[in-house]
Amino acid sequence: MTNVSLSITPDTAHRLKLSMRTGLALVVLGFGMPALGWLQGRPAYPLWLSASAVAAIIAGAWLFARGRYSGLPAGIQNNGVWMRALTNRGVSGWLLAVVLTGFYVLLYWWPQYLGLGRSGAANTGLIAVFDPLSQLLKKQPASEWFVYGVLYTALILALGVKFLYKYRHNRYQMLRTASVMFFQTAFAFLIPELLQRLNQPFFDFKNMWPLNYYFTDGWFIKQLLGSGNMGLFMLIWGVLMVFVISPVLTYFYGKRWYCSWVCGCGGLAETAGDPFRHLSDKSLRAWNIERWLVHAVLFLSVAMSLAVLYSFFLKSGDTYLVTRDFLAWFVTVLFGSIGAFLFFRRRRFAGATPRHVYLLLGAGAVLLALCGGRS
Amino acid sequence: MREILDDGHGKCCAAVTNHGETIACGFVGLTAGVSPNIGFLKNTALETNRGILVNEYLETSLPDVYAAGDCAELRRPAPGRRAIEAVWYTGRMMGETLAHTLTGQRTAYDPGIWFNSAKFFDIEYQVYGDIRPELPDDQATLYWEHPDGKKSIRLNYARQTGRILGFNLLGVRYRHEVCARWLQTGAHIEDVLQHLGLANFDPEFYPQHEQDLLENYNRQSGKNLLLKQKRGLSAVLRFLNRN
Numbered sequence: 382m383t384n385v386s387l388s389i390t391p392d393t394a395h396r397l398k399l400s401m402r403t404g405l406a407l408v409v410l411g412f413g414m415p416a417l418g419w420l421q422g423r424p425a426y427p428l429w430l431s432a433s434a435v436a437a438i439i440a441g442a443w444l445f446a447r448g449r450y451s452g453l454p455a456g457i458q459n460n461g462v463w464m465r466a467l468t469n470r471g472v473s474g475w476l477l478a479v480v481l482t483g484f485y486v487l488l489y490w491w492p493q494y495l496g497l498g499r500s501g502a503a504n505t506g507l508i509a510v511f512d513p514l515s516q517l518l519k520k521q522p523a524s525e526w527f528v529y530g531v532l533y534t535a536l537i538l539a540l541g542v543k544f545l546y547k548y549r550h551n552r553y554q555m556l557r558t559a560s561v562m563f564f565q566t567a568f569a570f571l572i573p574e575l576l577q578r579l580n581q582p583f584f585d586f587k588n589m590w591p592l593n594y595y596f597t598d599g600w601f602i603k604q605l606l607g608s609g610n611m612g613l614f615m616l617i618w619g620v621l622m623v624f625v626i627s628p629v630l631t632y633f634y635g636k637r638w639y640c641s642w643v644c645g646c647g648g649l650a651e652t653a654g655d656p657f658r659h660l661s662d663k664s665l666r667a668w669n670i671e672r673w674l675v676h677a678v679l680f681l682s683v684a685m686s687l688a689v690l691y692s693f694f695l696k697s698g699d700t701y702l703v704t705r706d707f708l709a710w711f712v713t714v715l716f717g718s719i720g721a722f723l724f725f726r727r728r729r730f731a732g733a734t735p736r737h738v739y740l741l742l743g744a745g746a747v748l749l750a751l752c753g754g755r756s
Numbered sequence: 757m758r759e760i761l762d763d764g765h766g767k768c769c770a771a772v773t774n775h776g777e778t779i780a781c782g783f784v785g786l787t788a789g790v791s792p793n794i795g796f797l798k799n800t801a802l803e804t805n806r807g808i809l810v811n812e813y814l815e816t817s818l819p820d821v822y823a824a825g826d827c828a829e830l831r832r833p834a835p836g837r838r839a840i841e842a843v844w845y846t847g848r849m850m851g852e853t854l855a856h857t858l859t860g861q862r863t864a865y866d867p868g869i870w871f872n873s874a875k876f877f878d879i880e881y882q883v884y885g886d887i888r889p890e891l892p893d894d895q896a897t898l899y900w901e902h903p904d905g906k907k908s909i910r911l912n913y914a915r916q917t918g919r920i921l922g923f924n925l926l927g928v929r930y931r932h933e934v935c936a937r938w939l940q941t942g943a944h945i946e947d948v949l950q951h952l953g954l955a956n957f958d959p960e961f962y963p964q965h966e967q968d969l970l971e972n973y974n975r976q977s978g979k980n981l982l983l984k985q986k987r988g989l990s991a992v993l994r995f996l997n998r999n
Contacts, residue, residue: 454877550878551959552961552963553959553960553961554959556961
């Protein structure tokens with residue numbers, strides 16, 4: 382048995398070993414190579430640049446995790462998280478937050494600064510770095526979302542490996558992490574990209590409405606309906622996910638079947654977010670705010686989706702089996718049955734009170750008013 | 757203990773007792789123990805012994821003064837229980853009990869069955885019921901240990917009646933409500949063993965050891981019991997809601 386310090390204060394046990402430093406250097410290199418491309422702005426890059434950047438991120442994280450956890454007894458090791466700047470709101474923690482937020486701002490509002498070529502122009506900078514990888518996968522130049530997908534998947538794989546090391550004593554966490562790593566790589570990243578290569582619509586089979594908020598958009602439905610049997614299958618699959626697969630699995634296993642086994646958001650939260658869990662607000666107030674927020678967002682997304690569907694069917698007349706009247710009936714039956722179910726079986730759903738049922742029915746009535754308004 | 761001896765490489769090799777005896781060892785575990793820190797109350801009107809003396813309502817010798825937690829010493833502890841139980845579970849229960857009293861419902865302290873759980877370095881530990889350091893003559897024990905030495909299960913029961921008396925677990929989790937129900941109803945050891953899946957509280961996909969423990973029992977008793985109840989939440993809910 383090696384000499385192991387179980388001290389919870391910073392001491393020799395928390396000094397970075399050579400393998401951990403090498404690992405961190407590789408991760409920095411992995412993110413730095415594309416970033417250099419961003420600064421340089423050259424239009425053509427070799428494939429090995431992006432491929433080796435991704436490989437460096439994953440290998441670096443693996444080296445770091447090995448240095449950090451192997452040799453220590455298996456079991457949750459959170460020693461020192463309150464002592465490090467990165468995980469206790471120190472300078473490096475804030476720096477990371479600002480960089481990440483800045484990246485998202487550019488990604489959503491100003492992708493041209495990441496190098497996205499506008500109106501047919503070739504990509505430059507960061508996005509051009511990933512052009513060869515995109516060409517390889519789908520025979521199209523990269524978009525800002527392709528770059529984001531590559532980095533997101535690389536991050537889940539890299540920090541998933543670290544999580545696997547940290548939780549190697551727990552078979553549940555090992556299987557769960559392998560599952561989110563698989564779903565992110567295959568379902569969220571590779572399959573949609575390869576579908577595009579085969580001239581099929583971009584479709585993430587595990588990304589269901591309302592998380593997939595464009596599922597009810599007219600352009601998306603038209604795209605699916607214009608893509609033959611495959612498109613029709615995607616449409617039916619998407620509806621089945623929302624109304625059959627998800628409710629049944631959630632009833633038996635809880636929302637974790639999606640949030641921590643399948644979903645990419647949960648995947649990142651459980652891998653990249655793991656060293657930061659202790660910073661979350663555990664107060665009752667925070668939980669109350671969270672509940673109001675998630676339900677308000679759910680209500681808004683249902684309302685917006687209905688509005689979008691409504692105008693879609695308004696324009697398309699009687700072309701489709703589904704009409705505006707059908708929508709109104711659908712809302713009535715859906716909210717009525719959920720309300721009745723909650724009301725009569727509220728003891729089964731700990732905490733559901735009549736007040737919740739009234740809130741739900743009220744929300745349904747507002748949505749119905751939205752559908753019922755004739756123009 | 758007087759001294760810990762160094763092996764010349766910065767590691768311990770022996771401990772010397774206050775009687776001068778030298779005990780060779782490769783590891784020293786220091787247990788300082790817990791004692792109520794009530795020195796500042798010694799010369800007051802409050803009646804104290806090792807801790808602050810309280811009755812079953814946690815009332816001290818002075819009106820409107822209560823004591824709860826590590827500092828409280830029960831004048832009449834329940835049979836088989838200690839007067840001072842300095843663990844946080846009992847501290848929390850005393851706090852809840854006292855909250856009832858202070859808000860107008862005078863409530864006696866009832867800690868239920870003895871239980872505790874903690875972590876020794878990275879090995880989790882749980883105990884339910886009566887597990888003594890030395891097995892009394894009227895008790896029998898059933899023990900199972902994982903080959904890796906990091907998991908073990910011990911069940912103690914009455915030698916004559918077979919009544920279950922205690923659970924002791926290292927690296928394995930059992931469900932509190934189920935163990936408490938078995939202990940309170942005085943379930944038979946064979947009934948417990950055949951339904952041991954009800955007690956399994958490890959995370960999903962963990963190896964299950966109920967069968968191993970049952971086989972140990974069959975070996976030592978010459979019986980041929982079969983495991984009737986495997987792990988499962990709905991069976992647990994049915995069991996707990998039965999009466």
